Amino acid sequence: MSENHAMAFTRGFTGKRRGDRATRGDRLPPGQYDSGEDWPTLTAEATPRLTPEDWSITVDGLVEEQRTWSWSEAHALPGSTYAGDIHCVTTWSKFDMTFTGVSVDTLLDAARPRPEAAYVMAHSSTGYTTNLPLEDLRGGRAWIVWEVGGTPLSVPHGGPVRLLVPHLYFWKSAKWVSRLELMDRDRPGFWEANGYHDRGDPWLEQRYQGDP
Ligand SMILES: Nc1nc2c(c(=O)[nH]1)N[C@H]1C(S)=C(S)[C@@H](COP(=O)(O)O)O[C@H]1N2
Ligand SMILES: [Mo]
Numbered sequence: 001m002s003e004n005h006a007m008a009f010t011r012g013f014t015g016k017r018r019g020d021r022a023t024r025g026d027r028l029p030p031g032q033y034d035s036g037e038d039w040p041t042l043t044a045e046a047t048p049r050l051t052p053e054d055w056s057i058t059v060d061g062l063v064e065e066q067r068t069w070s071w072s073e074a075h076a077l078p079g080s081t082y083a084g085d086i087h088c089v090t091t092w093s094k095f096d097m098t099f100t101g102v103s104v105d106t107l108l109d110a111a112r113p114r115p116e117a118a119y120v121m122a123h124s125s126t127g128y129t130t131n132l133p134l135e136d137l138r139g140g141r142a143w144i145v146w147e148v149g150g151t152p153l154s155v156p157h158g159g160p161v162r163l164l165v166p167h168l169y170f171w172k173s174a175k176w177v178s179r180l181e182l183m184d185r186d187r188p189g190f191w192e193a194n195g196y197h198d199r200g201d202p203w204l205e206q207r208y209q210g211d212p
Contacts, residue, residue, distance in 0.1 A: 024095060027085055027093075027095060028093055029087055029093065029202035029203050029205070030202075030203075030205050031091055031205055032087055032091050032092070032093040032202065033091055033092060033093065034092075034093060034094075034095065035092035035093065035094050038092070038094075039094055039157070040088070040090075040092060041156045041157065042088065042090065042170075042171075043156070043175070044128060044190065044191075045126045045127065045128055046126070047155060047156055048125060048126050048155070048176055049155075050125065050155060050159070050160060050176060051160065052071040052146075052160045053071065054125075054160075055070075055071055055125075055160045055161055055176075055178070056068055056069060056070050056071070056178065057069050057074065057107070057144060057161065057177060057178055057179065057180070058178065058179045058180075059107050059108065059110070059111035059179075059180045059182070060111075060179065060180075060181055060182070061117070061121075061180075061181040061182035061183055062113060062114040062116055062117035062182040062183060062184060063111040063112055063113055063114060063117070063182050064111070064112035064113075064114060065110070065111055065112055066111065067107070067110050067111045069107070071160065071161075074101075074102055074144065074146075074161070075146075077102045077106050077107075078102070078103075078106060079100060079101070079102065080100070080101065080102055080103040080106075080140075080143060081098060081099065081100045082097075082098070082099045082100075082143055082145070082164060082166055083096070083097070083098045084096070084097065084166055085097065085166065086166050086170050086173075087166075087169055087170060087202040088169065088170040088171070089169040089170070089171055089196065089200065089202075089207050093202075097148065097149070097166075098148065098149055098150070099143060099145040099147065099148050099153075099164050100145060100146070100147040100148075100150075101143045101144045101145035101146050101147065101161065101164070102143065102144055103140055103142070103143055104137045104138075104142040104143060104144065104163075104180070105137075105138060105139070105140060105142075107144070107180065108134075108137065108138065108180075111182075113134065113182050114182070116184045117134055117182040117183065117184060118133065118134055118183070118184055118185070118186075119131060119132065119133055119134060119182075119183045119184070119185060119186045119187070120132050120133075120134050120137055120180050120181065120182055120183065121179075121180075121181040121183060121187060121189060122163050122172070122174040122177055122179070122180055122181075122189070123174070123177070123178055123179035123180075123181060124174045124175060124176040124177055124178060125176045125178040126175075126176055128174055128175070128176075128189075128190050129174075129189035129190050130171060130172050130174050130189035130190060130191065130192065131186055131187055131188060131189045131192055131198060132165065132168070132172055132199075133186075133199060134182065136165060136167070136168060136172075136199070137165065137180075141165065141166075141167050142163070142164065142165045143163075143164040144161050144162070144163055144164070144177060145161065145162060145163075145164045146159065146160055146161045157175065158173070158174075158175025158176055158177070159176075161176070161177060162174060162175045162176065162177055163175075163177040167201070167202075168199065168200045168201060168202070169196075169197075169200040169201075169202050169206075169207070171191050171196065171200065172200055186198055192209070195208055195209055196208060196209065197209060197211055
């Protein structure tokens with residue numbers, strides 16, 4: 001089969017699923033709307049100038065072994081892809097995204113969290129932070145990613161590498177991620193200190209501090 005033939009087949013199949021309104025409705029968490037082709041950019045700080053050579057990620061804090069990966073070292077790890085939806089607390093959701101990178105499990109397995117580690121602060125090289133329960137970064141549900149839809153992640157969308165935790169509101173997916181700090185206690189990150197929820201599950205509508 002030629003490559004063109006394979007692609008046409010894939011497109012046709014995807015097109016059919018996209019037209020299935022019932023399925024899409026089931027995939028929209030409460031209070032969210034489908035942004036369609038739009039992928040808004042939401043950045044609290046100035047967009048940095050970053051190249052792959054500038055980027056690295058460190059896993060530290062309550063770990064047995066502090067680890068750092070450069071761009072090429074991260075690319076040598078086993079690859080992993082997320083195909084699915086993302087949900088921003090400002091009420092847009094975007095269906096059928098495909099992000100490629102490495103599972104956060106792979107990084108954590110290498111650094112070996114200590115038994116008392118229960119929370120993680122994700123840090124961006126820009127100073128942005130967001131806190132997450134360690135559990136939410138485990139079990140194949142979180143990635144560091146450098147590709148979206150088969151092309152390099154643009155800098156405005158967090159490239160060269162961002163965190164992706166698609167089962168939580170998108171503010172947990174720190175752009176320009178540079179550090180995962182393991183902690184024994186929860187500590188609010190940037191938006192969490194400004195009133196947003198510490199966990200942020202879109203299906204439970206955990207938007208603000210005080211939401212269930
Ligand atoms: N470093 C950094 N990461 C960030 C943000 C930010 O302001 N700075 N915004 C968050 C929010 S609120 C959302 S909705 C998503 C937006 O990602 P996008 O601009 O690629 O859509 O990134 C999250 N990660
Ligand atoms: Mo957001």
